[in-house]
Amino acid sequence: xxxxxxxxxxxxxxxxxxxxxxxxxxxxxxxxxxxxxxxxxxxxxxxxxxxxxxxxxxxxxxxxxxxxxxxxxxxxxxxxxxxxxxxxxxxxxxxxxxxxxxxxxxxxxxxxxxxxxxxxxxxxxxxxxxxxxxxxxxxxxxxxxxxxxxxxxxxxxxxxxxxxxxxxxxxxxxxxxxxxxxxxxxxxxxxxxxxxxxxxxxxxxxxxxxxxxxxxxxxxxxxxxxxxxxxxxxxxxxxxxxxxxxxxxxxxxxxxxxxxxxxxxxxxxxxxxxxxxxxxxxxxxxxxxxxxxxxxxxxxxxxxxxxxxxxxxxxxxxxxxxxxxxxxxxxxxxxxxxxxxxxxxxxxxxxxxxxxx
Numbered sequence: 085x086x087x088x089x090x091x092x093x094x095x096x097x098x099x100x101x102x103x104x105x106x107x108x109x110x111x112x113x114x115x116x117x118x119x120x121x122x123x124x125x126x127x128x129x130x131x132x133x134x135x136x137x138x139x140x141x142x143x144x145x146x147x148x149x150x151x152x153x154x155x156x157x158x159x160x161x162x163x164x165x166x167x168x169x170x171x172x173x174x175x176x177x178x179x180x181x182x183x184x185x186x187x188x189x190x191x192x193x194x195x196x197x198x199x200x201x202x203x204x205x206x207x208x209x210x211x212x213x214x215x216x217x218x219x220x221x222x223x224x225x226x227x228x229x230x231x232x233x234x235x236x237x238x239x240x241x242x243x244x245x246x247x248x249x250x251x252x253x254x255x256x257x258x259x260x261x262x263x264x265x266x267x268x269x270x271x272x273x274x275x276x277x278x279x280x281x282x283x284x285x286x287x288x289x290x291x292x293x294x295x296x297x298x299x300x301x302x303x304x305x306x307x308x309x310x311x312x313x314x315x316x317x318x319x320x321x322x323x324x325x326x327x328x329x330x331x332x333x334x335x336x337x338x339x340x341x342x343x344x345x346x347x348x349x350x351x352x353x354x355x356x357x358x359x360x361x362x363x364x365x366x367x368x369x370x371x372x373x374x375x376x377x378x379x380x381x382x383x384x385x386x387x388x389x390x391x392x393x394x395x396x397x398x399x400x401x402x403x404x405x406x407x408x409x410x411x412x413x414x415x416x417x418x419x420x421x422x423x424x425x426x427x428x429x430x431x432x433x434x435x436x437x438x439x440x441x
Contacts (some may be wrong), residue, residue: 092124093204093412094157096197098190099129100209101183103175104389105399107137110209112401113408114162115146123412126154126163126203128190134164136174140395154202167193176395184215191226195233198380205411206230208384209404213256224256227375230382239377240277242350243360243386244410245367249286249350250359251278251376262355263298266311271295271319271352278350279328281376284421285414291349294339295320295332298354302335316354336362360386369402372410381415383407 100106110127113119127134127148134148149161157163167189172182191208198206208226223229231239243250253274254265275293282291296302297316299309306313316333323330334344336353340362345351353359364371364386371386385403393399 092122092159093415094154094202095123095125095205095207095408095411096154096194096203097125097127097207097408098187098194098209099127099133100190101180101187101211101215101389102130102133102172103178103180103183103394104210104212104391105387105394106209106389107133108141108394108397108399109385109401109404110162111137111141111143111146112399113405115143119405119408120160120162123205123408124157124159124163125408126151126157126165128165128167128194130168130170130172130186131164131166132169132172133174133186137395140176141397154197157203165193177391177393179212179215179391181215184212184217187211188216188218188221191229195230198382199233204381205408205415206380206382207404207407207411208382210385210388210390212389226382226384227255227373230375230378234378234380236378238273238277239375240274240281242278242281242374242376243363244372244374245363245370245406247367247370248345248363249278249282250353250363251350252353252356252359254355256356259355259357263309263311266298266315266354268315268319268322271316272322275319275323275328275330275352277377278352282349285374285376285417286349287417287421288349290329292329292331292347293350293352294334294345294348295330295352296336296339296354296358297333300335300337302333340366369400370406371403372407374410374414381411381418383411383414 097110148164149158151163151165194206197203213225227241240251241255253271254262278293279291282288298311301308303309303312312333320330320332336358373384373386375382385407387403
């Protein structure tokens with residue numbers, strides 16, 4: 085694996101909403117030249133926006149390195165692909181459909197390069213989910229768009245940190261629709277995606293996965309809802325029958341309140357806020373959004389556009405840095421897993437050929 089460890093991983097980064105904190109966190113991340121020893125970054129954005137935020141941050145010793153195509157990523161530089169020289173107005177903190185339009189263009193271009201193998205990892209800066217909507221882009225977020233581009237039906241939004249990994253059975257849907265979207269099969273599918281990801285992306289041989297209940301007190305034996313008895317518990321049992329170490333359903337408040345989450349490699353929540361509120365409370369600045377189950381690696385900071393602090397030099401770049409670190413680690417872990425889980429006979433034959441050379 086030495087050739088993999090020695091090669092700089094090519095990390096594509098989309099600029100997100102140019103009126104949010106995307107450019108500020110990108111610039112702050114790569115002002116540290118040590119990041120360029122870890123990866124070869126390429127930012128997909130607009131030169132005019134990048135120039136505006138360099139002035140806002142008063143960066144004297146940092147410059148983007150312009151390239152035409154990801155085929156020509158240069159080492160020891162923060163590469164930059166300019167999507168257009170269009171006339172844009174940078175207004176930090178202002179909701180803008182123009183910002184949404186160019187956020188989508190950056191995502192499309194970067195995803196094209198990811199699928200083509202020109203970059204190894206995609207890190208997406210946040211955009212505003214309302215301003216990106218159009219006849220061309222009608223997805224709730226990055227996750228659903230990337231799943232469609234990958235033609236993958238079985239995927240999972242997974243929030244990760246060095247302390248905690250949380251997935252959600254349902255995604256960006258209204259709370260009133262959650263119960264109707266749950267089924268034994270859906271829970272089994274999502275937990276299987278998490279289990280496979282914990283093995284190949286995080287190097288955990290036999291993951292332990294906690295499954296949360298839907299209702300308060302996990303239904304209280306049917307007094308506050310039947311989903312635990314009729315759907316969630318049977319799903320957990322079937323997973324165990326297939327050799328997956330799933331446990332639950334747990335009452336979410338006590339599970340996080342007394343620290344039971346520390347005993348598990350992953351936690352499966354039933355809906356968005358059930359999992360993300362405790363996750364962000366525990367690991368906000370170090371949290372990373374990872375899309376598990378896709379054939380390529382995509383991560384993102386776990387915060388939003390942060391319009392309230394955009395352009396004020398208050399943005400914290402920790403989550404973006406963690407997203408880059410996580411993407412690199414996952415890319416390498418996948419390569420290692422693929423190698424060690426390959427055909428043993430082929431591996432032995434290759435070693436013998438290598439010795440004979």
